Structure formats: C-alpha cells, structure tokens
Amino acid sequence: MLETMSKADLIRLEHFARLRTAGLVWLDWEDLLHEAIDRVLSGSRKWPKAIPFIVFMCGTMRSIASEFWRERSAKREIAMTDLAPTGENDSGFFDRIIDENQNPEREASAHEVLTKIEALFEDDHAALAVLTGLANGSTPNEIQRTAAITPKQYATAQRRIRRTLSRAIREERI
Amino acid sequence: MNRLGSFNKLDNLISVLEAEILKATDRNILSTKDARDIEKKVATIINSRRVAHEEEPAATIPSDAVDRRRLFETIIGARSRLPLEIRTAFRADSKISDEEVSILLNKFLRLGLLTKGKKD
Numbered sequence: 001m002l003e004t005m006s007k008a009d010l011i012r013l014e015h016f017a018r019l020r021t022a023g024l025v026w027l028d029w030e031d032l033l034h035e036a037i038d039r040v041l042s043g044s045r046k047w048p049k050a051i052p053f054i055v056f057m058c059g060t061m062r063s064i065a066s067e068f069w070r071e072r073s074a075k076r077e078i079a080m081t082d083l084a085p086t087g088e089n090d091s092g093f094f095d096r097i098i099d100e101n102q103n104p105e106r107e108a109s110a111h112e113v114l115t116k117i118e119a120l121f122e123d124d125h126a127a128l129a130v131l132t133g134l135a136n137g138s139t140p141n142e143i144q145r146t147a148a149i150t151p152k153q154y155a156t157a158q159r160r161i162r163r164t165l166s167r168a169i170r171e172e173r174i
Numbered sequence: 175m176n177r178l179g180s181f182n183k184l185d186n187l188i189s190v191l192e193a194e195i196l197k198a199t200d201r202n203i204l205s206t207k208d209a210r211d212i213e214k215k216v217a218t219i220i221n222s223r224r225v226a227h228e229e230e231p232a233a234t235i236p237s238d239a240v241d242r243r244r245l246f247e248t249i250i251g252a253r254s255r256l257p258l259e260i261r262t263a264f265r266a267d268s269k270i271s272d273e274e275v276s277i278l279l280n281k282f283l284r285l286g287l288l289t290k291g292k293k294d
Contacts, residue, residue, distance in 0.1 A: 002220050008200035011209055015195050019188050026274050030219065031281060035225040038280065058192050067204040069181070069272050103181070110180035117187070134190045135183035162194050167207065 001053045002037065009054045016058045016170045020065040023113035027068055036060045069106055116174045120164055127164075130157040220282050226284075239272045246275045249282060 005013070017029035017036075036057060039045040045063075047056045112137065113169040126149055133143030144154050168174050178186070195203070206212065236242050269277075 008203040010213045011203050014212045014216050041227045081224045107180050110184040135187045137186050162191050
C-alpha cells in the first residue's frame with residue numbers, strides 16, 4: 001500500500017511527521033516517518049482496512065510520538081518518587097508530586113512550541129483566537145461565538161493557520 | 175477557566191491540523207511550496223525502507239530492550255564512528271530512554287553504522 005500512495009498523500013505524510021516532531025529534540029520528521037514505515041512493513045502496526053491508509057499512517061505517527069513523550073514522562077516520575085521521603089503517610093505526598101509535576105520537561109517543551117506558534121499570529125487576531133480556541137479544545141461554534149467571527153472567517157483563519165504553521169515548521173522556525 | 179496543560183493544548187492543535195490536512199483536497203495539498211521535492215523525498219524514504227526490509231529483515235536490532243541498550247552502549251563506546259550530531263546529542267542527555275535507544279539504533283542502521291549479523 002505504501003508504494004501506491006498518491007503524490008498528495010506522500011506530501012500529507014511529510015506534513016504529519018513534521019507536525020508531530022515540532023519541538024522534539026531527539027526525533028526529527030524523517031526519523032518519525034522511517035519508524036512509522038518500519039512498523040508497518042514489519043507488521044508490528046497492522047492496517048485496519050476499514051480506515052483509509054493515510055489516516056492509519058497519521059495515527060501511527062501520532063502513536064510513536066506519544067510513546068516517545070510518555071517514556072520520558074515515566075522516567076521523570078520514577079526519579080522523583082525515588083527522591084521522596086519514606087513513611088506510613090507518604091501516599092498523599094506521592095500523589096501530589098506526580099499530579100503537580102506530571103512532566104515538567106514535556107510541559108516546558110510544549111509551552112515553548114505553543115509560544116512560538118502564537119507569535120506567528122500576533123498580527124492576525126482572528127487566527128490567534130481560532131488557534132487558542134482549538135488548543136483549548138473548544139468547538140468551532142464556541143470559537144466563532146467567543147471571537148465574534150463568521151463560519152467563513154473561521155474557515156479561512158484555520159487555513160491560514162495550517163499554511164503558516166506548515167511553512168514555519170518546514171523552515172525550522174518552530 | 176481552562177486547566178489543560180501545554181502538552182495537551184499542543185496535541186489538540188496538532189490533531190485539528192492533521193484532520194484539516196486529511197480533509198484538504200489533493201489539489202490544495204499539491205500546491206504546497208516545494209511539493210515536488212517533498213513528494214520525491216518521501217517516496218525515496220519509503221522505497222529505501224522497503225528495500226532494507228526485503229534485504230535484511232530486522233535481525234540486526236535486538237527485540238529485547240536490555241539487549242538494545244547494550245548494543246547502543248557498545249556503539250556509543252566507539253564514538254569516533256559516530257556522526258558529530260549524534261555524539262553531541264548523546265553528551266547533552268545521557269539519561270536516554272528505551273524508546274530513544276530504539277529510535278537511535280534505527281538511525282544507526284540507516285546510516286550504516288550497524289554491521290549486519292549473520293543469519294542462521
């Protein structure tokens with residue numbers, strides 16, 4: 001299936017890989033794409049034929065990037081609990097430290113990426129409002145209502161976000 | 175008040191952009207700057223991985239995490255064989271996770287830094 005992908009889908013793969021590696025130090029877009037292809041070819045990721053292949057590849061890359069972050073998170077939590085005091089009433093302490101510091105390293109990296117993304121739209125208020133709403137998990141209707149924009153303005157702002165962000169990531173400004 | 179952390183916000187944003195890229199028309203996607211070069215590069219990557227899988231089925235990288243780390247440390251021990259970017263990155267963060275070990279070993283394999291093991 002990989003060898004029969006359309007030209008547009010090949011470009012989509014590159015977009016997905018670049019998006020999912022934005023802000024990552026160890027993993028660049030080509031590494032992620034290589035890893036996803038290897039998992040498909042080796043059979044460790046099986047394509048459920050009910051979904052389009054490109055959607056499956058998108059999910060595969062997302063899953064690999066998540067594993068990458070999760071492992072860093074787990075190491076961090078273990079290291080912190082190793083340092084925690086021992087005693088009969090320590091369970092609250094463990095809960096608190098894990099809750100408050102779920103992954104400071106990951107949060108800091110993600111925050112840095114988000115700040116750079118927001119800076120790209122500092123002169124485009126509609127795009128910035130849409131971007132903030134999407135990041136917060138708001139629905140299109142909620143975003144349009146909060147930002148006082150029409151559905152058409154919303155759609156064009158979303159297209160501007162994709163184009164501007166893709167260009168910035170490709171130029172390694174993020 | 176929104177209590178989502180930065181990572182979840184970034185993940186939300188990327189997920190929406192992925193969905194939009196999936197929905198965009200082929201014509202729109204093909205109007206991406208340097209589309210032809212990108213398409214060729216991705217096709218080359220796919221082809222190189224297909225050839226690699228046909229020629230040397232995944233035997234060179236151990237399936238066990240402990241063995242993978244041992245192999246990684248052996249390779250890192252022979253630092254002069256490694257590209258500068260990898261040596262620098264390894265020095266920058268020696269607390270490397272199992273997932274990172276796996277990714278880097280695959281990178282070494284692609285760069286020709288792993289010797290092919292003999293098959294039984």
